[in-house]
Amino acid sequence: MSKHYRIAVIPGDGTGPEVIAEGIKVLKKAGEKFGFSFDFTTFPWGGAHYLATGETLPADAAETLKKFDAVYLGAIGDPKVKPGILEKGILLKLRFDLDQYINLRPVKLYPNVETPLANKGPEDIDYVVVRENTGGIYTGIGGVSQQGTKNEVAIQSMVYSYAQVERCIRFAFEQAKKRHSKEAPWRGLSAEDIAAGKIAQLTLCGKTNVLTYVFGLWERVFYEVAKDYPEVKTAYCHVDATTMWMVKNPEWFDVIVTCNIFGDIITDLAAMTQGGMGTAAGGNINPEGVSMFEPIGGSAPKYTGKGVINPLAAIGAAGMMLDFLGEADAAAAVDGAIAKVTTRMDSMAAGKMGHSTSEVGDLVAGLI
Numbered sequence: 001m002s003k004h005y006r007i008a009v010i011p012g013d014g015t016g017p018e019v020i021a022e023g024i025k026v027l028k029k030a031g032e033k034f035g036f037s038f039d040f041t042t043f044p045w046g047g048a049h050y051l052a053t054g055e056t057l058p059a060d061a062a063e064t065l066k067k068f069d070a071v072y073l074g075a076i077g078d079p080k081v082k083p084g085i086l087e088k089g090i091l092l093k094l095r096f097d098l099d100q101y102i103n104l105r106p107v108k109l110y111p112n113v114e115t116p117l118a119n120k121g122p123e124d125i126d127y128v129v130v131r132e133n134t135g136g137i138y139t140g141i142g143g144v145s146q147q148g149t150k151n152e153v154a155i156q157s158m159v160y161s162y163a164q165v166e167r168c169i170r171f172a173f174e175q176a177k178k179r180h181s182k183e184a185p186w187r188g189l190s191a192e193d194i195a196a197g198k199i200a201q202l203t204l205c206g207k208t209n210v211l212t213y214v215f216g217l218w219e220r221v222f223y224e225v226a227k228d229y230p231e232v233k234t235a236y237c238h239v240d241a242t243t244m245w246m247v248k249n250p251e252w253f254d255v256i257v258t259c260n261i262f263g264d265i266i267t268d269l270a271a272m273t274q275g276g277m278g279t280a281a282g283g284n285i286n287p288e289g290v291s292m293f294e295p296i297g298g299s300a301p302k303y304t305g306k307g308v309i310n311p312l313a314a315i316g317a318a319g320m321m322l323d324f325l326g327e328a329d330a331a332a333a334v335d336g337a338i339a340k341v342t343t344r345m346d347s348m349a350a351g352k353m354g355h356s357t358s359e360v361g362d363l364v365a366g367l368i
Contacts, residue, residue, distance in 0.1 A: 003036040005325055008068040013047040013086075014299030015357075016074025018307070019314035022361030023072065026315050026334060029365040030322060034330040041068070045090055047078020047299075056089030062097035070321050071098075071292035074314065075299035096134055100284035100292060101164070102171050103131040103260075104320070105267045107250075110342040113275035117247060123187075125274055127253040128179065130172040131263025133284060135164040138260050158214050160259070165221045169204075171287065172257035173229045176200035179255065188252055193233055202226075203235040205242045205258035205266065218259065243269055271296055278348035279338075281316030283324065291324055293317040300350065308351040311361050312338055330368075337367035 009024070011017035024040060031037050043064075050056055058064075065071055071094075076086045094100070109115055109125035117125070142156035180199040189198055204222045206215040219236070226234050237245065239262045245252055246269055258266065271280035277297030284292040295313030303309045319334035341363045346354035353360060 003327075004039065005036065005069045006039045006041070006067070007321075008065050008071045009040050009042045010045055010071065010073045010076075011042065012045075012074035012076045012299060013078045014075060014301040014304045015309040016046070016076070016299050018304075018309055018357050019295060019311040020072060020074040022311035022357060022364075023314040023318040025361045026337075026365050026368065027318050027322070029368050030327070030330040030334060033333065033368055034327060036327060036330075040072075046076055047081045047086055050081055050086060050089075051078070056086060057093060062094065065094070065098060066290055068290060069325060071290060072318065072321060073292055073294035075295065075297065077299040077301070079301055092138065094292060095284050096139075098284075098286055098290050098292070099134060100286045100289075101132065101134045101167060102283075102285035102287070103133040103263060103267075104175070104283045104285050105129040105131065105263075105270065105296070106281065106316075106320070107267075107270040107274050108279075109274045110279060110339050112343045112345065113279060113348055115273055115275055117250065117273055120250060120273075124251040127250065128175055128255045129263060129267050129270060130168065130175055130255060130257040131267065132160075132164065132168040132258070132260050133263075134260075135160050136260035138264075158211070158259070158261070160214055160217060162217065162221065165218055166225065169218075169222050169225045169257055170228075171285075172202055172255055173225060173232055176202045176232045176255040177229065188254060189233060197231055198233045199231050201233040201235060201254040202229075203237055203242075203253060203256045205237055205239050205256050205262055207239050207262075208236075209238065214259070222257075239266070242266060246270060246273060267296070275348050277313060278310035278350075279312045279316065279342070281313050281320055283317065283320045285324065291321075293321040293324075303350050306351075307356040307358060308353070309357050310348050310350060310353060311357050312341070312348070312364075315361065315364055333368045334364070337364045340367050 011020045076090050107127050109122045137158040141159050145153045206218050208215040208219055280296035282296050294317050319331045323331035
């Protein structure tokens with residue numbers, strides 16, 4: 001009997017429903033080719049739902065989503081809603097309530113996609129960022145005193161426990177192992193590393209020279225966990241140095257692991273180096289529970305209904321979903337199809353692709 005997966009779909013706002021429709025199209029085609037099927041259930045949560053009801057999420061949203069195999073998210077954001085309401089009330093709340101403690105961001109430059117980095121190509125930009133997703137400064141620990149006066153004081157604290165750091169770092173080591181094999185060692189390793197049995201590199205991105213308490217913990221845990229992964233080479237970069245190397249020598253990176261706020265920032269830089277938000281996909285991962293997959297870009301309301309938005313990021317997120325559902329061959333087929341389709345597109349920018357949104361989806365589906 002073929003496998004059957006239950007997927008919760010949150011199309012969201014703006015162009016979210018348009019790109020999600022193309023992702024579902026590709027998922028269905030992958031299922032036909034590789035022998036599995038889907039049951040999609042759509043939920044209306046987003047800006048329009050909030051404006052109509054005053055509710056960001058129903059109280060039982062997390063418990064409802066736990067009944068599914070995965071969540072497929074379009075984009076959340078409505079210019080009619082004050083910034084922060086939807087982001088905190090939907091995105092952050094789901095991450096916290098579903099304990100999606102990893103944000104996984106592949107950084108991959110596809111063929112024929114323009115990068116602002118001079119003399120860099122697909123062979124140079126191909127790495128993964130593992131961002132801790134439920135701790136740190138985004139948990140909102142802090143407060144405000146004398147708000148609205150010239151004596152106002154605002155505090156927001158970066159707080160991490162050993163357990164939070166350890167599970168994130170261990171996931172990153174596992175990702176480094178998964179990406180490579182001894183038969184195909186990572187191109188950035190030296191001959192000496194390969195001779196020593198190293199197959200991958202994991203870089204800790206931190207700020208140990210200033211944030212000594214928090215990143216003192218991260219660094220200690222990093223090297224403790226590293227003892228369990230002798231096949232993975234370890235490296236360390238301050239976050240400011242990381243951004244410089246991401247621009248100058250992105251080929252140096254294989255897998256990067258970092259805290260919540262640093263990961264949020266460097267993955268936007270990474271998206272630009274891979275050609276923009278049009279191809280940037282991501283996953284909010286709970287390895288023991290329900291994970292949520294989404295394109296990294298926003299809802300792009302000005303393009304709503306015009307059929308010009310690039311769906312490749314949403315399709316890439318669908319491919320990531322397949323991988324985490326255990327359908328590795330299907331996920332590889334989706335990624336390979338995307339790589340072929342980019343060679344047929346004029347640009348990754350909305351309205352400049354040389355194809356409509358649905359035509360791009362048709363091209364990917366047809367190449368699986």
